[in-house]
Amino acid sequence: MEFTAPQSPAGLHTTPSWLLNQAATYAGRLIGEGFAAHDLRGYHYRLLASLAEDGPASQADLGRRCGIDRSDVVAAINDLAGRGLVVRAPDPADRRRNVISSTEAGAEVARRMGETVARVQDDLLAPLSTTERAQLTRLLTRLLEHHSRH
Template sequence: MDNTAPQSPAGLSTTPTWLLNQTAGHAARLLSEGFAAHDLRGYHYRLLATLAEDGPASQADLGRRCGIDRSDVVAAINDLAGRGLVVRAPDPADRRRNVISATDAGADEARRMGATVERVQADLLAPLSATERKQLTRLLTRLLHHHSRH
């Protein structure tokens, strides 16, 4: 989208935070464009993928697993349910909870979106060799792991 390449100040363009931010922004944009083809957004994908992967769960649990706030889960599940990709049912074992399950259509969509994500991934990492991709993944995982337990 940037017709004119942003020239980022020399002092900033070398800092890892800047690089991370820019690269992640680029990845997010590519993903967002990919998701748009499915008429869905990031939250939807995360939830759908988690459901398709790990099976039914309560909304709070989904939120915890995806790192999405409870209140945001409500809206996203509303969307997904409205499209028949997901079903909301009261949990007979705990009436506070809703059990969310992916429908067949939902599982389908999750697969298709997964393919989209992989395509984007390949696009993003195109300039890197397989070894370098592993390297990057490893470094980022280390950073994340270190900081995720606060």
């Protein structure tokens, strides 16, 4: 996929906010295309990856872990359950809550989607050296940490 800068004021093209926005748009498009090959979306991956990494959780805890709004968690879990990728079971400690667990099929899909994410990172960051990729990640992390406190 080739990047073509839109026609806008020349000075805008050198501002970090504009560059970050354009890079995020491009990254989102790449990730979206990669996930579409699995017939899934970003929410699905975040939930499956969280279950694979951290184990079963209530819907509310999953939403907090993944930074996904409660109503979106419910819709995504419904979709994943309908595909046989997760199961709901009553929480033994609190029967009013459901605990969500990944199935074997869900764990396999999470693994394959993780491979897709890795390929997208390689495509997105192709012009950067390993050192530059690490530096970019550190700088973006620092920016996000700063702004998440404010």
